[in-house]
Amino acid sequence: MFLPRLFFFLALFASLIFPAFAQDALLTGQVQSQGDKAAIPFVNIGIRGKNTGTAADANGNFFLRIPPSQANDTLTFSAIGFQEQSLPIAQIIGHQQHTFLLVEKPTALHEVVILGRTAKVRRIGTTTHNPFLWGRVDNRETHDIVEFVKFIPLRNIPSELLEAHIFLRYPTVDTVTFRLNLYRAKEGFPGERLVEQTVLVRTAVQNGWLNIDLTKYTLKMQDDFFLGFEFLPGKKIAGPLSTKKFAAPILSYGGQFGGAAISRTSSLGAWKREPGASLSAYVTVKQ
Template sequence: MKQLLTLFFLLLSLYAPAQTIKLQGKVLAIGSSEHLSYVNIGIRNKNIGTATDEHGSFILVLPAERSQDTLTFSAIGYQELSVPVRQLAQAQPLEIKLREKENALQEVVVTSRKMKIKKLGNTGRLPGVWGMPENKEGKDVYEFANFIRVKGKPTELLSAHFYLASGKLDSVLFRINLYKNNNGFPGERLADKNIMQRLTTKDGWISIDLQPFGVYADEDFFLGIEYLPAAGADKFAIALGAKLGGSSYSRQSSLGTWEKFVGASLSGYVTVRQ
């Protein structure tokens, strides 16, 4: 009887479904086979994701119950690709290829009136109040966003600013994202511009020049500040300045759900010409 029970449990373990699905591979550009760095990878609106490293490589471990979901690969300047998780699990190691988008010139509105330099967004900061991106899944991103009102005026974006309150690393990589307003939340990208900068982690205001990217807006939009953690980074490696009052938005994974938090707002704004 004991031998029969042992055999039963052995067979049960052999046929039990895996508890996790590990996906590993690289993301490349179609045609050039160029490795694509910092591609957002995730199950949309499920808060499960990762990003490729500087060599285009990635590892993503999913719960087994996500085998019926679809994984999306999203890179600025490239067409999104969505593939069923079950299909990906059967093709390891993965070589994902993305097709480059056709360049679409952004419409520029020319005005004869004299334009002024302005700061739009949250220019304040209160010591002791901060936003702290949590690197909860090793290589996943964390993103904050502020709503920017342009009030229908033709607007040229000159620079983006945020306050780096503290950091445990010598340098960190950030990406500035600009999103259209979608019913009060960040929606589609305002412009397909890959605006990334590695910064030393000294306390103070950070300024990122937007003029080389030629970005214009005439409708309200969102300024997104995306933290791209290095592999093995501390769970709470950095902190961003904030102040009491107002509201900001955040999401905790690639292609995750945006959440609005009220009562405090990220110190972040854009300098524009209007």
């Protein structure tokens, strides 16, 4: 009779303990600059390559649920103009850390010389759209990002970026907030950021081409790169922190047959390639 009773108590103990370990861990906090302790807006926070991530809000605040299977992973904080910081999740939970400081990154400007000849304005990318092809940014009630990229082949020609363009259709919101990212091309996918300069756009949207003026950023390049359109979370919905959600924009973006569409749906997540159609987006450059 002893062994069955012992087994019963062990089973009861396990049923009480295991659910506690099976719960998600909720991380909350604010990301600040180490220098002046100012909040850093829209920081990408996530487990690299595992599609678990979030984006801080305009005040640097964030929350993120970590499933038990990823409790021993490392959380990375990435912001334009700052050095990345990676911390073990177990350490964050153990120390009950809620403030995260990032160190400003010293940046060296790479000079690109535009030759002293009559400059030409060119459009590079996909300048047309097929009415039967589109992708969708869903209202997933998420606090994370949606980002898709367009390959821009400059072919080693010195170029000044004047405008970025993307075809949007059927938006159900008046305005959207997104960030333009420029990535080095690496084995057919976006690699490291090329420009440590924040290009943040909050703009009204409607059917048709959305044109973004880039002249004030003085972006000069000559290497092939990926141009990323990173749609950021919308405003928070009122409620307790543990239940707050974000209203992501709802819209569709145009496409054209040929090539491949590359996107990701999580901060620092894995890029996904879908062959057969490419994003209707291009840049206007001066060469």
